[in-house]
Amino acid sequence: xxxxxxxxxxxxxxxxxxxxxxxxxxxxxxxxxxxxxxxxxxxxxxxxxxxxxxxxxxxxxxxxxxxxxxxxxxxxxxxxxxxxxxxxxxxxxxxxxxxxxxxxxxxxxxxxxxxxxxxxxxxxxxxxxxxxxxxxxxxxxxxxxxxxxxxxxxxxxxxxxxxxxxxxxxxxxxxxxxxxxxxxxxxxxxxxxxxxxxxxxxxxxxxxxxxxxxxxxxxxxxxxxxxxxxxxxxxxxxxxxxxxxxxxxxxxxxxxxxxxxxxxxxxxxxxxxxxxxxxxxxxxxxxxxxxxxxxxxxxxxxxxxxxxxxxxxxxxxxxxxxxxxxxxxxxxxxxxxxxxxxxxxxxxxx
Numbered sequence: 001x002x003x004x005x006x007x008x009x010x011x012x013x014x015x016x017x018x019x020x021x022x023x024x025x026x027x028x029x030x031x032x033x034x035x036x037x038x039x040x041x042x043x044x045x046x047x048x049x050x051x052x053x054x055x056x057x058x059x060x061x062x063x064x065x066x067x068x069x070x071x072x073x074x075x076x077x078x079x080x081x082x083x084x085x086x087x088x089x090x091x092x093x094x095x096x097x098x099x100x101x102x103x104x105x106x107x108x109x110x111x112x113x114x115x116x117x118x119x120x121x122x123x124x125x126x127x128x129x130x131x132x133x134x135x136x137x138x139x140x141x142x143x144x145x146x147x148x149x150x151x152x153x154x155x156x157x158x159x160x161x162x163x164x165x166x167x168x169x170x171x172x173x174x175x176x177x178x179x180x181x182x183x184x185x186x187x188x189x190x191x192x193x194x195x196x197x198x199x200x201x202x203x204x205x206x207x208x209x210x211x212x213x214x215x216x217x218x219x220x221x222x223x224x225x226x227x228x229x230x231x232x233x234x235x236x237x238x239x240x241x242x243x244x245x246x247x248x249x250x251x252x253x254x255x256x257x258x259x260x261x262x263x264x265x266x267x268x269x270x271x272x273x274x275x276x277x278x279x280x281x282x283x284x285x286x287x288x289x290x291x292x293x294x295x296x297x298x299x300x301x302x303x304x305x306x307x308x309x310x311x312x313x314x315x316x317x318x319x320x321x322x323x324x325x326x327x328x329x330x331x332x333x334x335x336x337x338x339x340x341x342x343x344x345x346x347x348x349x350x
Contacts, residue, residue: 023054024095026230027076027115027198032090034071037083041306045071047254048090050332053198058224058231060245060262062238062277066302067251069234070120073200077111078104094198113143116191117200122183126175126190132159133171136190143194158189162219181212185219192223199223202234217243238281242266247338250274253302253313256332260339270341272318273298312344320345 034046046068053059061069074080076092078099092099094115099107119125127135136158137151146154152171159167162185175183184204191199201220205213221244224231233245241248241262248265250258250273258271269275279296300317303309312318315325322344330342 023056025052026055026095027053027232028091028093029072029076030091030093032072032075032092033088034068034075034080035086035088037086038306043305044308045085045254045305046075047305047309049251049254049256050090051249051256051259053230053232055197055230056224056228057247058220058233058245060241060248061232061234061251062236062241062248063251064236064302066253066305068254069236069251070202072251073117073202073232073234076200077115077117078107079111109143112139112191112196113194114196115198115200116194116196118184118187118191118202118204120203120206122180122187123175125187126183128175131172131174132178132186136171136186136193139190139193154193155189158193159186161192161223162186162189163215164189181208181215184208184212184216188216188219188223192227192229195227196229198232199229200232200234203236204233205235205237205240213240214243220244238277250277253309254305255313256342257314258339258341259332260341261337264337264339268339270335270339270346271314271343272320272345273314312342 029052030050032046032049033044036043036045049068049072051059051061061072063069071080075087076099087100094110099110102110126132130138133152133155136155137148140146140154141148141151155171156167159170164170164182164185170178175186178186188204204220205216208216217240220231220233223229233240235241245262248260248262249256250271252273258265258269258274260270265274266278269278276296276298280298282295298317303313303316309329311324311326311328312321312330315321318325325344328344330344332340332342333346334340335346
């Protein structure tokens, strides 16, 4: 069974309601704007995006390819090459400190230590000439000052934590000796080795078969519950969101269009783009995924980000667009219960 088909079954258990007001806000992205200089002009990859992540929360950041999900995450860790990337405005605050204003030395003490990231492809993210144990050990020696023996023990401990069989032996093996699912679990172990407060998971289940996907998602849920690490789950897969996330931010063409508790988003999505994404998911019938004709698709193409979009960036593809939508950019309007949307068609935004 695919994750898409399985999601509605687990939704009652997995989807969160509005967050308690006393949770610490560990990461805050405020009006972030990121541009790329290209031979054809300036690409506005992230255009005024704002959202936050609270302690112990799993936040889903969703949208199709090119919407700005990964660029935002890489901006948090300041991993974008400059040039061509330029942070043109906004702030990224970690526990009240603006990361964009820190020195590179101070940023290195945070990157991989207090804020870690699981990258899309572990085979290209892991060093092929170092053993898995050496790579995990290097991180804790660098950030926490452990000796070689203690660092190796931490590496074995982390491999055991992420359910790698025979972790002491496996710590001496190289990435190519691990299967795809084991490499992804090793990446999670590496990311968690320094007990970070924030874990950014960028498409952590991409290219894995559905059985391994389910294991990875279950592992992330378990780690969040046991360690209290806040997780930012970047994905285009709403099945993954339904399995893991308490709250969801929807991005489109570099802008945030909706932000809601996951339960509310799946039950009452307010933005036409979000509704289009949900309509494209397979549905369950009598406990099994069945076809009900062709899946709904969103017509048209994502607009070019090389030119400023004066109105709503989704307007050319929107089935309910009005002339105003192409002229004026809709503000983000609160609908109550932690739900907000940027759309002129919503009752309060009209």
